[in-house]
Amino acid sequence: MSPVRGGRSVPPRAGGVGPSVVALGGGHGLAASLAALRLVTENLTAVVTVADNGGSSGRLRDELGVLPPGDLRMALAALCDDTEWGHTWRDVLQHRFDSAGPLAGHALGNLLIVALWELYDDPVAGLELVGRLLNARGRVLPMASVPLQISAEVRGLDPADPRAVSTVVGQAQVATTRGEVLSVRLDPSDPPDCPPAVAAVEDADWVVLGPGSWFTSIMPHLLVPGLREALRSTEARRILTLNVELDTDETAGFSAVRHLETLAIHAPDVAYDIVLADPSIVEDESGLRAAAEGVGARLVVSPVASQGRPGTHDFLRLAAAYRDLIGPALA
Template identity: 50%
Template sequence: MKKSVFRVAALGGGHGLSATLAALRIIAAEHLTAIVTVADDGGSSGRIRQDMDVLPPGDLRMALAALCDDTEWGRTWAQVMQHRFRSRDGVTGSLDDHAMGNLLIVALWELIGDPVDGLRWAGALLGARGQVLPMSRQPLTMSGLVHPPVHERTEPGEEDGAPVRIGSQVELAKAGRMGRLSDVEIHPAQAQACVEAVSAIELSDWVVFGPGSWYTSVLPHLLLEDMRTALYETEAKRCIVMNLIAETDETAGMSPADHLRVLHHYAPQIRIDRVLADPESVKQSEREEFQEVAAQIGAQVVYQEVRSTDRPDVHDPLRLAMALHEVFNS
């Protein structure tokens, strides 16, 4: 018998998680929890966390905006949250490039004293469907090794191809153009996962990973020990939504199958039930390998057209909602 209402936890960050939330808002409504990475150290978020020692608010803001209803109220507040300040010509102001939503979220954190409660108040103001939670109440950082191509030298006197450790999420997000990433870590290693996020995973019917920046938005959830344990022990089924474009500044040279291998490498005990991919995102020559790797992690591949007709590099919310609804009922 098909179930009409599902409890869903969506994990990720940035534009990828926003795409999933815009779709899940249609089919999961009030039973939806967004669990967001908190390792961003660039742009407005990076400046805020450096100045104020708080969680980076940017990805949390984007998740809240994605959960706003498609009404005049919801659309207006989504635009307000995403609005970025620009000084007049010839002036460099302290508010330049800060998003209004980032400032609102941090103000609520300062007044209320807890990031989770602050996000609940922000969600109530926006009329957001579902809830947004940080993966940890503690600001995190990321690092990883970049292995340059063997024919490229690093510094004079150093061995060709010697790996270089990068300690910034922003730098990791473009490290694929420098070489192959490995040994990606979260710091502090023993940081605690947000208890409300762990509970949401435990109580969900489905957990959805991706799409998004593979190493810096999707993978972090598997690197935090408490989160990884919850994802392993939950009775929820697990679904991966693949990116529409496999090769980005972060994943240059990687095939769709390689994306699955990365997640399995860092959390081999976690089994996946479904992998959702747009047919055009996996070439015919790659499909056999892709499906074999999916089967190795316990997953069945589902091909559904989910890209926008106007912007083929962006997921269409309605198409993705219909595809996820079919996955959840399969």
């Protein structure tokens, strides 16, 4: 990135009213969680995965060597001020160019974020400035200080040998694999964390992990050593929010129980306090309760799925569930 110009720096925004909550994830799952949590507290921090290698984010990452900005942009948009000003700048941030030229497919917000990173040579400062433009109801931070690559061990990609295990490289490739994902890892395997993100988890009252793509948005947070240690040692209570669509490309055939088992395999030292699940995914409540207890949590079953958009969370229902768990809604 470019050197800092004129010694510019951006102080962090002050926390708002309510308990300190940190939400971890990426993409549409994190956006849904943030839309719900902002109705419960103003003291909200999003910690976002930085392994995307597809689309506009992947192109900017490859060309400029920056963190992929797309999931960070979506989190900022989810936290925009609920006013005409906030909604206008949210729409500007989310706008994608439709042309036959080199701008085709780029989100304007991605370009804005990367421009600020080049001006300030500091990802956190650039994100703070975009947050101020949106008058965002919280902070957005990357989970690591460098762009990451996700690799997965996948079974079933070779028609001649269905039991053979192959390595699939790249977030976009893992998310759409036709095989059975057995495990994931990061490259670099010991990436530098983002110190403000670690500090936020350490100082939080509550940490919310999920919903989101299990292997490519949720699991990576457990594989950054500094962030994983903060999740392990924090005095915050930890909520694990399960997806309302379990059978996706990267988790084809997975039950809710298996989702919990994969987390335990990848990070056996990280415990949770609450597992939140929609009734639609609970096939065997006693089995899911036992699996939740296996990661240190109690199971809470609450209707949080959208009635009109299958496979997605209803942010108002999710907010009600979080409010019941975390505390009363803001006045």
